[in-house]
Amino acid sequence: MYRILLVLLAFFASTTFADEREQRRHHANDELRLPVVYDAQGKAVGSLEVYSGVNGVFLNIGGRAVFVAIDHKRVGALQYTTSAYEWVGAGFVPYMSHDCSGSMAVADAGSPAPAMPVREGADVTVYIAGTEPSGGVQVWSYKTVNALTGVATCTSVPFDAGGNSWPIKSTYPLTQHFPEPLRVSH
Secondary structure: OHHHHHHHHHHHHHHHHHHHHHHHHHHHHHHHOOOEEEOOOOOEEEEOEEEOOEEEEEEEEOOEEEEEEEEEEEEEOOEEEEEEEEEOOOOEEEEOOOOOOOOEOEEOOOOOOOEEEEEEOOEEEEEEEOOOOOOOOOOOEEEEEOOOOOOEEEEEOOOOOOOOEEOEEEEEEHHHHOOOOEEEEO
């Protein structure tokens, strides 16, 4: 009788342990499952991640990790959609000229590899720097776009502001590969 009781206790303990282990594995999978960003055609872009406090996606462009931010799609001056997203362009774009014409430089826009998304209307292009140290360019002006009106303004600076800028090594037509609006889902 004593042996039967021991066998039953061992059996119940093993099934309870196996059930707890299965529940832990199930909950762990839920915790690791990140939301995914999809483009307008339903193609998965990548996992929604946070880098430097900003929501976005890591892309592998030319073998380098490039982070591109996303935000809710703007539909008015101070209105955003709840479910549609768009690529976030750089707030200011450095130029090597005094009048925001000619060649741009890549500013540090919050990506592991120096890269800067620039929006021109509905098109977003990512400008990517090479691997050389910054400061190889001279920056004499900046183009900014008013977030409320969409009006671009050029500001000339009286000194070389290129210390934290790089020359453009390559470009990536982001909205051609992943058209907007974007969607975030599991």
